[in-house]
Amino acid sequence: xxxxxxxxxxxxxxxxxxxxxxxxxxxxxxxxxxxxxxxxxxxxxxxxxxxxxxxxxxxxxxxxxxxxxxxxxxxxxxxxxxxxxxxxxxxxxxxxxxxxxxxxxxxxxxxxxxxxxxxxxxxxxxxxxxxxxxxxxxxxxxxxxxxxxxxxxxxxxxxxxxxxxxxxxxxxxxxxxxxxxxxxxxxxxxxxxxxxxxxxxxxxxxxxxxxxxxxxxxxxxxxxxxxxxxxxxxxxxxxxxxxxxxxxxxxxxxxxxxxxxxxxxxxxxxxxxxxxxxxxxxxxxxxxxxxxxxxxxxxxxxxxxxxxxxxx
Amino acid sequence: xxxxxxxxxxxxxxxxxxxxxxxxxxxxxxxxxxxxxxxxxxxxxxxxxxxxxxxxxxxxxxxxxxxxxxxxxxxxxxxxxxxxxxxxxxxxxxxxxxxxxxxxxxxxxxxxxxxxxxxxxxxxxxxxxxxxxxxxxxxxxxxxxxxxxxxxxxxxxxxxxxxxxxxxxxxxxxxxxxxxxxxxxxxxxxxxxxxxxxxxxxxxxxxxxxxxxxxxxxxxxxxxxxxxxxxxxxxxxxxxxxxxxxxxxxxxxxxxxxxxxxxxxxxxxxxxxxxxxxxxxxxxxxxxxxxxxxxxxxxxxxxxxxxxxxxxxxxxxx
Numbered sequence: 332x333x334x335x336x337x338x339x340x341x342x343x344x345x346x347x348x349x350x351x352x353x354x355x356x357x358x359x360x361x362x363x364x365x366x367x368x369x370x371x372x373x374x375x376x377x378x379x380x381x382x383x384x385x386x387x388x389x390x391x392x393x394x395x396x397x398x399x400x401x402x403x404x405x406x407x408x409x410x411x412x413x414x415x416x417x418x419x420x421x422x423x424x425x426x427x428x429x430x431x432x433x434x435x436x437x438x439x440x441x442x443x444x445x446x447x448x449x450x451x452x453x454x455x456x457x458x459x460x461x462x463x464x465x466x467x468x469x470x471x472x473x474x475x476x477x478x479x480x481x482x483x484x485x486x487x488x489x490x491x492x493x494x495x496x497x498x499x500x501x502x503x504x505x506x507x508x509x510x511x512x513x514x515x516x517x518x519x520x521x522x523x524x525x526x527x528x529x530x531x532x533x534x535x536x537x538x539x540x541x542x543x544x545x546x547x548x549x550x551x552x553x554x555x556x557x558x559x560x561x562x563x564x565x566x567x568x569x570x571x572x573x574x575x576x577x578x579x580x581x582x583x584x585x586x587x588x589x590x591x592x593x594x595x596x597x598x599x600x601x602x603x604x605x606x607x608x609x610x611x612x613x614x615x616x617x618x619x620x621x622x623x624x625x626x627x628x629x630x631x632x633x634x635x636x637x638x639x640x641x642x643x
Numbered sequence: 644x645x646x647x648x649x650x651x652x653x654x655x656x657x658x659x660x661x662x663x664x665x666x667x668x669x670x671x672x673x674x675x676x677x678x679x680x681x682x683x684x685x686x687x688x689x690x691x692x693x694x695x696x697x698x699x700x701x702x703x704x705x706x707x708x709x710x711x712x713x714x715x716x717x718x719x720x721x722x723x724x725x726x727x728x729x730x731x732x733x734x735x736x737x738x739x740x741x742x743x744x745x746x747x748x749x750x751x752x753x754x755x756x757x758x759x760x761x762x763x764x765x766x767x768x769x770x771x772x773x774x775x776x777x778x779x780x781x782x783x784x785x786x787x788x789x790x791x792x793x794x795x796x797x798x799x800x801x802x803x804x805x806x807x808x809x810x811x812x813x814x815x816x817x818x819x820x821x822x823x824x825x826x827x828x829x830x831x832x833x834x835x836x837x838x839x840x841x842x843x844x845x846x847x848x849x850x851x852x853x854x855x856x857x858x859x860x861x862x863x864x865x866x867x868x869x870x871x872x873x874x875x876x877x878x879x880x881x882x883x884x885x886x887x888x889x890x891x892x893x894x895x896x897x898x899x900x901x902x903x904x905x906x907x908x909x910x911x912x913x914x915x916x917x918x919x920x921x922x923x924x925x926x927x928x929x930x931x932x933x934x935x936x937x938x939x940x941x942x943x944x945x946x947x948x949x950x951x952x953x954x955x956x957x958x959x960x961x
Contacts, residue, residue, distance in 0.1 A: 452683035454875060470894070470897060471898070471901045474877045474878070475875070475876055476860075476876075478875070480679055480681070481871065482873070482874055506874045506905060507874075508904070509907070
């Protein structure tokens with residue numbers, strides 16, 4: 332049985348679409364739905380060829396997109412008052428999967444999904460965005476540009492490595508901190524989406540608010556060169572700070588955790604079985620009401636550099 | 644913004660790439676005042692650079708002017724990498740530095756004589772008179788600096804710089820010593836000239852309102868040492884600028900707020916916890932135990948929400 336996500340959660344659906352064979356078509360591989368689990372059956376039957384729908388387009392071009400669900404009726408995403416980001420995961424030019432993350436923008440739900448792309452001056456500008464009930468923050472963000480190494484998007488770009496940032500409202504490193512503080516944004520994650528090993532397509536930034544988090548825990552895992560196991564290199568757990576020391580000590584080996592699953596398959600993966608997958612943290616996750624996890628590989632050319640994990 | 648309407652503006656007219664300025668330190672490693680400064684300016688664009696005192700704004704400007712040696716990185720203007728001062732870049736400093744034994748006319752003529760050596764004497768005279776008139780000094784051309792107010796002297800300095808027909812104009816807090824009325828007056832004088840001449844311009848200023856009023860975009864610098872571009876803010880106001888229209892623009896106070904917030908955020912009074920965090924190389928290298936220790940050392944009551952969030956960053960030094 333699929334666990335029911337807390338009704339106040341801003342995330343309405345997470346879908347992971349993967350090619351059934353090289354080049355497609357793309358089928359729903361794993362998913363997490365909140366109160367909208369009735370759509371799962373229909374989605375399981377759906378297939379997307381390359382170039383078809385938002386899944387196929389992202390898979391073909393390697394470009395992520397943010398769209399209103401109202402514009403995706405033909406895609407079969409029947410979620411009112413929601414926006415979806417499609418995130419393709421390109422490995423040596425081949426799409427290993429596409430994640431659709433749909434968030435609810437009903438009154439009171441705060442959160443942001445942003446795509447920062449290089450412009451003709453070599454700066455990152457906001458190319459596509461969804462700011463839910465963050466009018467001022469969203470308004471100003473349109474006018475902001477980040478050169479390489481500046482701000483969360485610029486640092487992610489320079490490092491070609493994902494990064495989690497907490498305390499957005501007070502951080503000197505988050506350059507839109509004042510807006511974040513005013514509007515209650517607490518934690519963010521930046522994920523580089525590379526076209527080739529050296530060429531960035533965009534930086535995906537997910538900004539989570541305390542009251543209606545996109546994810547209560549955000550983690551970045553990378554291979555420890557000594558132990559050859561996955562360790563956390565950047566993470567934030569919001570109010571659930573006692574998860575931090577426990578997580579910090581973890582080294583994931585074969586068969587352990589969402590991150591290893593993603594590393595093994597070289598593809599994104601969503602699960603609601605935190606208890607079964609995230610030993611020994613699963614019990615804590617359930618105790619705190621966490622229900623699902625999403626793991627996303629971070630490819631740089633043919634190399635998988637890190638795994639970004641969202642848990643809520 | 645395009646100086647030649649028939650030709651598209653060069654989007655990368657000025658390219659400052661990974662600029663570094665380091666000064667030797669007898670007690671250790673060289674101090675990098677500016678470290679990794681990147682900025683690209685479109686042809687004809689006016690960019691204000693703001694930041695706290697001592698962050699390295701003027702250091703950047705003097706390097707672009709070619710008056711200050713670059714430690715690393717590069718600066719190219721109009722596709723040519725600069726290797727020293729040149730007539731393609733004119734500078735106006737806070738103090739106009741006029742030659743006291745020369746009149747306003749003669750001070751401006753000094754540069755014009757060198758740059759327009761091929762022109763006739765009459766042509767050079769007309770150029771000087773044109774630019775003195777442009778800054779509102781047509782009637783004061785024969786005055787000596789001691790006979791002029793600070794504002795008038797600065798006008799001469801501006802006329803002297805622009806009369807050289809530079810490809811780039813560098814203004815280092817040009818209104819810093821002037822009263823607010825004169826400052827507003829001179830801002831309009833410069834904007835009028837820039838609207839006509841379309842010179843690519845970099846303005847160093849402390850004044851947020853001045854930055855918003857005068858420029859097409861604002862470059863916000865982080866605090867030094869190791870100062871760099873924190874973020875850039877594009878301004879949606881049309882040119883030629885109209886002060887009332889800018890002030891009444893629905894976004895004016897939002898944009899102003901963003902700039903002020905950035906400066907507050909960059910204030911020198913960095914909390915101990917954040918300072919340790921920064922020294923440790925930001926979140927990726929901050930050890931959980933260090934973060935908790937920082938919290939325990941705090942003497943002031945700790946804000947619950949801040950504690951929760953500030954101590955969540957986990958790192959292993961990747």
